[in-house]
Amino acid sequence: MNAWEFRAGIPHRKSYVFFWGWVFIVTTTLVLILKREVDMSIPSNNTTASGEPAPEDEELELGVVESYTVLYKIMKLKPVHYMIAILLTGKLAFAATDGMTSLKLIAMGIPKDRLASIAVFLTPMQILLPWMIGKWTAGPRPLNIFLLAFPYRIFIGGVFAALIWWTPHFQLPDGKFEYSVYFVWISGYMFHQLATYSMFVSMMAFIAQISDPRIGGTYMTMLNTLNNLGGNWPVTVVLAVTDWFTYKDCVVKGSKDVLYACNTKVLADQCAAGGDVCEVAIDGYFISVAACSVIGILWYKVFFNKLKYLQKIPRAQWRVFPSRAVAN
Secondary structure (H helix, E strand, O other), X not given: OOOOOEEOOEEOHHHHHHHHHHHHHHHHHHHHHHOOOOOOOOOOOOEOOOOOEOHHHOOOOOOHHHHHHHHHHXXXXXXXXXXXXXXXXXXXXHHHHHHHHHHHHHHHOOOHHHHHHHHHHHHHHHHHHHHHHHHHHOOOOOHHHHHHHHHHHHHHHXXXXXXXXXXXXXXOOOOOEOHHHHHHHHHHHHHHHHHHHHHHHHHHHHHHHHOOHHXXXXXXXXXXXXXXXXXXXXXXXXXXXXXXXXXXXXXXXOOXXXXXXXXXXXXXXXXXXXXXXXXXXXXXXXXXXXXXXXXXXXHHHHHHHHHHHHHHOOHHHHOOOOOHHHHO
């Protein structure tokens, strides 16, 4: 197999990795050679006679114990309390869509390699979006993009649920799907990426702005960790409870006659052993998406003004070690 092998017009995984590996090597090398950083920050008034930053504005070098002590002080700040609540709960609205959609497609019979190949079409978009969105998040109100993208992403979750319902209707007798199905899903994921990256870049820009410069690495790492945790635990919970909303019936094979419910594995195995079929009567996926969307709408209503407020408060209120100029 050569490095550029294609299968049905779609590049093989090896070709895909080979191509983008060289793209990353070339682009990072060009950045190293051609790019020069320009400090656009507002100069600090706290400087020494030689023009160097005053000691209270320099980044601290902390040990393990000192780092955890500083983390404790960060978490005691009142604005951080609101930020923790936002980061840990904000992505619950999208948990069902983000965590279950691909699993539903695989269960329908879409091959994993075809599903993974969607990333080929999304990669250019993932490269361009942060650069494009960054222009809108560079100002003092980066979370405005987050607030605009949040309801749009909820809407995309409803669109995905509709596509999940629609997809099986286009399955061919041999179990495969028409190419139009893949085109529709690629388009859907492109719009999904637009919302996802808008929220991500917006939140990262805000975190970068509010982090105390003296402990910037520790501050940003903590908030990013909470942001990642807020995206993972809702998916775990939704995956665990979705089966509670799913109802299956044991149906006589080749007919619509329902014999009994087969919601447990024991009953499902019993149904299959008798030559019958355990079919899904009510799919918990749609209930989970609807429930998460309702929670998201309520969350948006509760935290909308709070997010606006967090952008307006002075950046000094986010600091653990106020500078002398602020203290005075």
